[in-house]
Amino acid sequence: xxxxxxDGILVxxxxxxxxxxxxxxxxxLRSAALEAGAVLVRxxxxxxxxxxxxxxxxxxxELMPEVEGFAPRKALxxxxxxSSEWPPDQPMCMHHELTSAPRYPxxxxxSCLKASSSGGTVSLADxxxxxxxxPTDVSEPFEREGWQLVRNYDQLVGPSSADAFxxxxxxxxxxxxxxxxIELRRxxxxxxxxxxxxxxxxxxxxxGRQCWFNQIAFLNEWTMDPSVxxxxxxxxxxxxxxxxxxxxxxxxxxxxTVEVINETYxxxxxxxxxxxxxxxxxDNIGTAHSRAPYSGAREIVVALGDPLLRLxx
Numbered sequence: 001x002x003x004x005x006x007d008g009i010l011v012x013x014x015x016x017x018x019x020x021x022x023x024x025x026x027x028x029l030r031s032a033a034l035e036a037g038a039v040l041v042r043x044x045x046x047x048x049x050x051x052x053x054x055x056x057x058x059x060x061x062e063l064m065p066e067v068e069g070f071a072p073r074k075a076l077x078x079x080x081x082x083s084s085e086w087p088p089d090q091p092m093c094m095h096h097e098l099t100s101a102p103r104y105p106x107x108x109x110x111s112c113l114k115a116s117s118s119g120g121t122v123s124l125a126d127x128x129x130x131x132x133x134x135p136t137d138v139s140e141p142f143e144r145e146g147w148q149l150v151r152n153y154d155q156l157v158g159p160s161s162a163d164a165f166x167x168x169x170x171x172x173x174x175x176x177x178x179x180x181x182i183e184l185r186r187x188x189x190x191x192x193x194x195x196x197x198x199x200x201x202x203x204x205x206x207x208g209r210q211c212w213f214n215q216i217a218f219l220n221e222w223t224m225d226p227s228v229x230x231x232x233x234x235x236x237x238x239x240x241x242x243x244x245x246x247x248x249x250x251x252x253x254x255x256x257t258v259e260v261i262n263e264t265y266x267x268x269x270x271x272x273x274x275x276x277x278x279x280x281x282x283d284n285i286g287t288a289h290s291r292a293p294y295s296g297a298r299e300i301v302v303a304l305g306d307p308l309l310r311l312x313x
Contacts, residue, residue, distance in 0.1 A: 009124075009272055010036040014043040022058035029059060029281060030107070034206055037287035038124050040272060041279040052111030052301035053078025055279055060107055060305030067166055068101040070219060070243060072159045076301065080111075083291075083300040090225060092291040094125050094265035095218035097284050097304065100149050100198055102180045106205075107305035108282040108289065112274045120294030122280065123269040124287050127211035131201060133264050134212065138257055142200035146248030147216045150241075153192045158242035161192050191240075197248045198310075204285050205308065211285055217261040220245045220253055265290070274300075 010032055015021040022029070022044070033039045046052055053076070056063060063079035071084040086092050098104035110122065131139060153161040162168045165176055173192075177184040183195040202213045217223055221244040224232070232241050246252055265288065272280060282289055285308075 009038070009040055009270060011040045011042060014041050019054045019058045022055055026059050033107075033281045033283050034286070037126055038272070038280060038282040040274075041281065042275070042277070044277060044279055046111045046277050046279060047113060049076045049080060049113070049301050050078060052109075052113065052279075052303070053080045055111060056080055056109040056301075056303030056305060059109060059281060060303070062306055064103060064105060064304045064307040065166065066098065066304060067103070068098060068164050069159055070215070072163060073302070080301050080303045083110075083298075083302055086291070088120075088295065088298070089293050090228070091293055093218045093223055093262060094123075094269070094288040094290040095215045096127070096213055096288050099214050100196060102310050103307040104310065105284050105304035105306060106308050107303075108280075108284045109303040109305055110274075110280040110282065111301040111303075112276060112278045112280070113299040113301060114297055115274050115276055115278075116294035116298035117296030118294060119292050120274075120298050121292045122272045122274055123290045123292070124272060124282065125265050125268040125270070125290075127213055127286050127288055128204075128209040129268050130264055130288070131210060131212035133267060135260060138260050139201075139212070141247055142214075142216065144248075146197050147200045147214050148195065148197045148246040148248050148250055149215070149219060149243065150193065150195045150246070151243045152187075152236070152240050153194070154190055200248075202285065207286060209286065212288075213285060216245050216253075217258050217265070219243045220258045222253065222255040222258040223262065 029039050044055060046055055066073060066081060071086050073084055074082040076082060097108055153164060161173060165173050167173060174184060177194060181196060185193045187193055198214065200214045200216060201210055204211050221229055221241055274280065
């Protein structure tokens with residue numbers, strides 16, 4: 001049984017048989033998620049990471065490891081992860097998963113083992129509608145030039161290079177970066193900086209829609225809480241932030257450009273009312289997701305399903 005509440009989220013009431021029901025209905029659920037951007041499945045009684053892993057495998061053909069993640073996660077048995085270790089009092093702004101990586105998931109599967117007592121709402125935004133709504137003086141330079149991501153590893157914050165690239169071997173990291181057109185600089189003291197230029201808009205491989213698919217605003221310094229940015233710049237200098245973004249030709253972004261992008265996301269944000277035991281299947285290319293600040297315990301298990309090779313613009 002399905003319904004469309006007033007906020008536009010497609011909700012499916014599942015048979016409590018769990019993975020068996022999911023496996024039987026996986027094709028229909030994926031088709032519905034492609035059309036609606038996401039599907040919220042209720043009634044599965046997911047209560048453990050093992051339940052979440054089984055449910056995620058039922059909905060996907062392959063679960064992929066995370067490489068080049070922007071924040072630490074805990075790897076859990078069954079090929080799934082904890083949610084990103086992001087300060088609970090800070091919002092996690094709209095983004096798609098792993099847009100800068102050579103492989104990224106077609107599907108995100110979020111299993112809610114325990115909803116937060118306050119806040120923590122997940123919201124979704126249609127990436128094609130976001131692109132259509134952006135002012136042309138903002139979107140066109142990115143469509144033409146792409147976007148540039150600069151990251152600094154092995155400092156006090158963010159994932160280490162070993163966590164991000166899955167190896168402690170510097171030569172393996174060098175080979176990975178060379179293979180995937182990532183400019184790599186070894187810095188004094190053992191830190192490492194990477195720079196890469198990526199398409200900001202891609203064509204969805206199934207629907208054919210042009211999608212605003214990037215982390216331009218989310219990973220930009222002007223999206224940070226001002227006090228956090230001030231601390232980071234004071235600690236590491238303007239060139240040493242854990243991450244920030246530029247226009248593809250290296251032009252710095254002004255605060256107003258980043259604000260317009262985030263405001264456009266906000267215009268299209270649809271909150272998802274997650275409850276204990278819920279599963280949310282998200283089309284990672286067609287739909288951005290965010291997380292509001294929260295208090296109290298909150299436990300979400302994340303699966304990255306069906307990897308795709310980076311799409312051309």
